Amino acid sequence: xxxxxxxxxxxxxxxxxxxxxxxxxxxxxxxxxxxxxxxxxxxxxxxxxxxxxxxxxxxxxxxxxxxxxxxxxxxxxxxxxxxxxxxxxxxxxxxxxxxxxxxxxxxxxxxxxxxxxxxxxxxxxxxxxxxxxxxxxxxxxxxxxxxxxxxxxxxxxxxxxxxxxxxxxxxxxxxxxxxxxxxxxxxxx
Ligand code: IMP
Ligand code: MG
Numbered sequence: 001x002x003x004x005x006x007x008x009x010x011x012x013x014x015x016x017x018x019x020x021x022x023x024x025x026x027x028x029x030x031x032x033x034x035x036x037x038x039x040x041x042x043x044x045x046x047x048x049x050x051x052x053x054x055x056x057x058x059x060x061x062x063x064x065x066x067x068x069x070x071x072x073x074x075x076x077x078x079x080x081x082x083x084x085x086x087x088x089x090x091x092x093x094x095x096x097x098x099x100x101x102x103x104x105x106x107x108x109x110x111x112x113x114x115x116x117x118x119x120x121x122x123x124x125x126x127x128x129x130x131x132x133x134x135x136x137x138x139x140x141x142x143x144x145x146x147x148x149x150x151x152x153x154x155x156x157x158x159x160x161x162x163x164x165x166x167x168x169x170x171x172x173x174x175x176x177x178x179x180x181x182x183x184x185x186x187x188x189x
Pocket of ligand 1: 049052108109110111112113114115116117160161162163167168169
């Protein structure tokens with residue numbers, strides 16, 4: 001796919017666009033339809049993982065046409081690097097007690113090693129959640145270290161470091177409306 005030369009973004013930082021805005025819209029529609037069916041009549045709590053999933057979560061919930069409540073959790077495994085450190089921490093989860101009788105759908109930007117979601121599954125189980133499912137926009141299956149079942153996956157991608165649509169490198173590029181592979185020159189200098 002060619003790079004849009006008219007875009008206002010620093011396109012020279014990217015190797016290629018991996019998921020365009022149009023494709024993201026299609027993915028969200030497909031997943032939202034499944035969620036609409038699967039959670040009809042249930043009490044649904046959508047839990048976005050900060051910061052990476054904030055854009056995906058907010059676009060997704062606007063296509064979900066059944067009642068839901070929303071919260072965010074801050075988990076961290078990468079820090080300021082392009083290689084996962086492996087040790088996951090939940091930094092903040094404020095209002096959990098109120099949601100004990102809800103089905104929880106955890107939304108993340110990308111499934112990589114699986115460490116984050118694996119950790120969160122135990123974390124939520126320990127706090128009384130019985131029905132826990134996961135949704136990620138992207139999946140890098142080659143990188144998996146921990147087994148985790150993710151029910152809703154937007155798109156599988158190659159093992160490349162990607163940014164945009166909420167995903168960052170050193171906190172940059174989150175505002176780009178598509179997902180792009182970051183050029184190696186950015187993280188080797
Ligand atoms: P995991 O715990 O290794 O599965 O990593 C999940 C988290 O790592 C995601 O929520 C992202 O924040 C981050 N991550 C993994 N791969 C990428 C990437 O290619 N670009 C940006 N962030 C990534
Ligand atoms: Mg993240």
